[in-house]
Each structure stands twice: as C-alpha cells, then as structure tokens.
Amino acid sequence: MHDPRMDDAHRLRDEPEQDRPGSPVADDAPDGHHRVEPVRLVPLVPRRQHPWLLVEVDGAPAAYGALVWSLREAARREATVVAVCVVDDDGEDPLAGLARPAPRAGAAALERLEAQVLRAIAETGVSGRVRTAVLARPVFEALSSAARGADLVLVSGQGKALLRPAVPRQPTRRLARGA
Numbered sequence: 420m421h422d423p424r425m426d427d428a429h430r431l432r433d434e435p436e437q438d439r440p441g442s443p444v445a446d447d448a449p450d451g452h453h454r455v456e457p458v459r460l461v462p463l464v465p466r467r468q469h470p471w472l473l474v475e476v477d478g479a480p481a482a483y484g485a486l487v488w489s490l491r492e493a494a495r496r497e498a499t500v501v502a503v504c505v506v507d508d509d510g511e512d513p514l515a516g517l518a519r520p521a522p523r524a525g526a527a528a529l530e531r532l533e534a535q536v537l538r539a540i541a542e543t544g545v546s547g548r549v550r551t552a553v554l555a556r557p558v559f560e561a562l563s564s565a566a567r568g569a570d571l572v573l574v575s576g577q578g579k580a581l582l583r584p585a586v587p588r589q590p591t592r593r594l595a596r597g598a
Contacts, residue, residue: 469496469497469498469499470496470498470499471498471499471500471501472489472492472493472498472499472500472501473501473503473562474486474489474500474501474502474503475503475504475505475559476502476503476504476532476535476536477504477505478531478535483535483538483539486500486502486535486536486539487539487542487543489502490539490540490543490545490548490549491543491545493545493548493549494543494545494548498548499548499549499550500548500549500550501549501550501551501552502532502535502536502549502550502551502552503532503551503552503553503554503559504528504529504531504532504551504552504553504554505553505554505555505556505559506524506525506528506553506554506555506556507556525553528553529551529553532551532553533551536549536551565582570582
C-alpha cells in the first residue's frame with residue numbers, strides 16, 4: 420500500500436531549505452524581498468540538577484532558624500530541603516555504628532521532626548519542597564565531614580562519585596594592558 424504522505428516527506432527532505440514551503444526564507448513578500456519567519460527554539464535542559472539543602476533539626480532554636488532559612492532559600496533556588504533528625508546509638512552495642520536505631524526511638528524522632536517542619540512551613544508558606552529523614556549518627560558525620568573538606572566517595576552499582584565542597588576561588592586581579 421502506498422502512503423502519499425511518504426512522498427511529501429521524501430520531497431521535503433531532498434529539497435533545499437529555501438525552496439521548502441514554510442521555511443524562514445520561502446515566502447516572498449509583495450515588495451520582492453524575502454520574508455523571514457521566527458524560528459522556534461527548543462527549550463534548553465538544565466545542565467545541573469536542582470540543589471538539595473540538608474538541615475539537621477534537633478529541637479534547638481538555632482536549628483529551627485536554619486530550617487526556616489532553608490525553606491526560604493529552597494523556594495528562591497528551586498531546591499529541595501532534606502530535614503534530618505540524627506539518632507544516636509546506645510553505645511552498648513559491640514558493633515557500634517552498625518546496628519540500626521531502635522524503631523521506637525526513630526519513630527519518635529520522626530514525629531518531632533515532622534512537627535517542626537510543619538511549623539516552619541506554616542511560618543514561611545513554602546510547601547512541597549521538604550523531605551524528612553531520620554539518620555544514624557555515622558551517616559550524618561560522614562556528610563558533615565564532607566562539607567568541611569573531607570572526601571566522601573559514594574559507591575553504588577552504577578559507579579563511584581567523589582563528593583567534596585567547591586573551593587571558593589580568589590578574585591582575579593586585572594592587569595592593565597602592557598603591564
């Protein structure tokens with residue numbers, strides 16, 4: 420079966436662009452000049468993912484202030500806030516740091532955390548940008564050490580990634596020409 424649309428597709432592909440109907444230079448204006456049509460551009464895909472803001476919420480007024488600031492900053496930068504509550508291990512475990520926190524302690528910590536997050540959302544009016552999590556102390560220490568300059572290597576089945584903070588650059592000095 421022959422499809423007549425295929426003939427048009429082949430014809431348009433083989434013709435030079437200025438001869439194609441609807442091309443930016445195909446139509447002549449009444450005065451003999453070519454009329455140029457606007458070209459529609461495809462929107463650019465952002466190169467970087469949106470940022471994530473990690474905030475430890477421990478019940479202190481300073482931590483609550485950091486949570487409020489993070490919510491406002493997330494709205495400004497289209498970021499996601501991860502509010503975390505850190506649960507300490509009991510210290511009685513011979514494999515300290517390897518055991519999971521008690522389920523009851525984790526659930527209670529998550530309830531306290533979500534209550535503070537709801538209070539901060541009500542104060543700022545920023546919603547839909549917050550995730551909550553309860554972390555064990557070793558995980559939080561690894562993340563906070565990476566923020567202070569230590570290398571942190573994330574290893575998964577897809578590969579490895581080295582996380583380290585961006586080093587602020589010194590402002591460059593401009594030299595006068597001929598100097």
